[in-house]
Amino acid sequence: MSNFKGLSIADLPAPLAEALAWQPSGQGKRERTRRQLLLAAVQVFGAQGVPGATIQEIAAVAGMTTGTVYNHFDTKEAIVAALALWMTEALNARILQSLDGVAEGAQRTVIGHRRHVWLARESPRWALLLLEISASVPATAQYIAQFALADLRLGVEQKAFHLSSEAAALDLVMGLGSQAMLTAAQGKASADHDMDTAALLLRGLGMETDHAATVARKPLPDFPPLDALPRHPPVGSGALQLLQKA
Structure with a gap:
């Protein structure tokens, strides 16, 4: 070995x-x-x-x-x-750290989406492993979805998103994110795939086309220095407990 x-x-x-x-x-x-x-x-x-x-x-x-x-x-x-819990908590917490100070739900949704596609482009084998483990332990997706849902609701509150169904909107965010990661990890994506798919995502959430393109192409924030990783307690569905018991 x-x-x-x-x-x-x-x-x-x-x-x-x-x-x-x-x-x-x-x-x-x-x-x-x-x-x-x-x-x-x-x-x-x-x-x-x-x-x-x-x-x-x-x-x-x-x-x-x-x-x-x-x-x-x-x-x-x-x-x-256990690996799913560790990877999901650590990587998601680090991406969330880069969202500190970002107050707009639409921009937070874009950054989360683009960071995952960026990971797939920069380290395709890690992305494929993440996708495989997420399929094996569905509670990982449930855990991430709680943060995506909070940003969706913020976008609705700020009148950036207009949703006919919150559940359908969450499926759009999670499904497009996973597929965009897969496309990038397989080497089939253009250099702008993260921004192109983010713009389509925003349009699907009810944003006007030109505005969606502008928000999707804003520069990504830098990651702050890492002193510690925050612990993010589950919000509502208990997905973290599911992960720990799986």
Whole structure:
């Protein structure tokens, strides 16, 4: 397994790599071991996908025994769920940090969308792994959707969005975001794919065409320095609890 060519944190864009590399102070040995196992799972899943991976391979990449893995995770599905929680929380929190000070719901929606497409363009294998794990653990999408929904409601309150159905609008945001990521990760997207799809998204949410194009093409805000990652409690649906129990 020493020649296993999987993924590593270093394959992410720097601001997101910082998020996954960041560790809370005071982590104990058990937490450090779990983290090492999750990093090994990233390598194995990134190389051959979730269905084809085995706990034995994850243990070998981590330099641990299979028994050590089972001391932390009962099944491969438990590893996938824990990895989904870690990646979803860390990467989503970092993207949300770049939204600090952005008061318009429409602009927040655009930034969230474009950052995910940017990730897919800059690190396609990470994006494909994220999409695969999200399909395996649907609660990850539910978790992200809570923040997307808050921005949608803000846009409605600010009269930027005009929705006939909130549920349909949320499906549009989440569905277009995932598909745009996939297109970019597969190398099929133009350099402006993030802005083009963002403009279409805003139009679908009721914004006038020219205004949508202007908002979609505003410069993305910089990521702030990373001192810590905020913890974002679930809003309403309990998706985080679902992730922790998966």
